Amino acid sequence: xxxxxxxxxxxxxxxxxxxxxxxxxxxxxxxxxxxxxxxxxxxxxxxxxxxxxxxxxxxxxxxxxxxxxxxxxxxxxxxxxxxxxxxxxxxxxxxxxxxxxxxxxxxxxxxxxxxxxxxxxxxxxxxxxxxxxxxxxxxxxxxxxxxxxxxxxxxxxxxxxxxxxxxxxxxxxxxxxxxxxxxxxxxxxxxxxxxxxxxxxxxxxxxxxxxxxxxxxxxxxxxxxxxxxxxxxxxxxxxxxxxxxxxxxxxxxxxxxxxxxxxxxxxxxxxxxxxxxxxxxxxxxxxxxxxxxxxxxxxxxxxxxxxxxxxxxxxxxxxx
Numbered sequence: 001x002x003x004x005x006x007x008x009x010x011x012x013x014x015x016x017x018x019x020x021x022x023x024x025x026x027x028x029x030x031x032x033x034x035x036x037x038x039x040x041x042x043x044x045x046x047x048x049x050x051x052x053x054x055x056x057x058x059x060x061x062x063x064x065x066x067x068x069x070x071x072x073x074x075x076x077x078x079x080x081x082x083x084x085x086x087x088x089x090x091x092x093x094x095x096x097x098x099x100x101x102x103x104x105x106x107x108x109x110x111x112x113x114x115x116x117x118x119x120x121x122x123x124x125x126x127x128x129x130x131x132x133x134x135x136x137x138x139x140x141x142x143x144x145x146x147x148x149x150x151x152x153x154x155x156x157x158x159x160x161x162x163x164x165x166x167x168x169x170x171x172x173x174x175x176x177x178x179x180x181x182x183x184x185x186x187x188x189x190x191x192x193x194x195x196x197x198x199x200x201x202x203x204x205x206x207x208x209x210x211x212x213x214x215x216x217x218x219x220x221x222x223x224x225x226x227x228x229x230x231x232x233x234x235x236x237x238x239x240x241x242x243x244x245x246x247x248x249x250x251x252x253x254x255x256x257x258x259x260x261x262x263x264x265x266x267x268x269x270x271x272x273x274x275x276x277x278x279x280x281x282x283x284x285x286x287x288x289x290x291x292x293x294x295x296x297x298x299x300x301x302x303x304x305x306x307x308x309x310x311x312x313x314x315x316x317x318x319x320x
Contacts, residue, residue, distance in 0.1 A: 001025055003109035004300040004318070005063045009052030015304055017050040023063055026105060026113035031090050033116045035080060037070040038128035040107040042307050042316045043136045043165065044244060045099065054102055065108035066100050069122050069131035077122040079279060080107065080114055081272045082135045090115020099269075108300060110320050120276055123283035133289035133315040134278055136269065137165030141217070142278045143270035144239045145174055149215040153178030156213040158231050160184050160224040162194040162202060163313045166241065168290040170217050171199050176285050182213060184224070193313055197290065215239065225249035229256050237263040290314030
């Protein structure tokens with residue numbers, strides 16, 4: 001079958017490690033399902049894999065991709081939950097959790113095998129392309145907002161770095177839930193688009209806000225950490241799920257954190273139940289994931305290059 005996969009690692013030029021071509025068909029082992037992939041979306045996780053972060057050389061070649069929507073063996077339209085081993089379903093009871101494309105072959109292929117527990121019904125209201133955006137970036141945003149930020153309708157939330165998959169998801173989901181969403185970006189066009197999606201206001205990266213917020217969603221890391229901490233009201237919550245600009249900020253702002261009794265909460269992905277709730281929320285409220293580009297799988301290199309350059313606004317989706 002045709003797939004996009006990591007054939008080697010290249011820390012400086014990750015696209016040099018990307019290959020497109022034939023890979024073995026997935027195994028239909030006991031209690032696992034083989035899904036015909038109709039659409040899969042890209043995540044920065046895929047670029048990190050090409051750099052060799054979170055992926056062992058012994059696992060190569062590794063089909064990339066965490067997210068997928070497709071059709072199971074019985075003809076059902078399904079959504080794939082990308083965390084394998086979270087509860088022991090389909091794997092050993094002591095196996096640590098991994099994302100698809102870390103230990104098990106990923107979704108950027110014509111077919112993917114996952115434990116049957118990891119297969120959920122796809123909402124009929126969402127296309128395959130839209131549904132394929134949910135399992136990683138949109139699920140991460142959903143958990144950050146509704147599980148870890150501790151916010152309620154009417155509260156204000158700052159999202160750092162408008163344009164990425166998690167950031168755009170957070171704006172759309174938060175606005176639909178009655179939260180007052182603020183965003184930052186260095187790009188004026190991305191700030192305008194974020195406001196069009198439902199953000200109350202958008203600011204230059206690092207700009208002083210008109211008021212302090214109840215929560216900050218942080219995926220950028222070192223470049224925005226100080227601004228995130230300084231933007232919180234006393235007792236506010238900073239939820240972090242990534243550090244694309246690095247994990248070592250110039251100042252940790254520890255004095256401000258303890259003096260203002262701020263909460264710093266780590267957040268990784270979400271549960272299968274949260275994915276089901278997210279899908280139901282999107283269907284019920286008419287929410288549609290923001291898609292930047294749709295490309296056929298054989299043009300995956302273009303999608304990876306766009307993501308690596310930070311040019312996208314929303315998700316990049318590959319179709320099979």
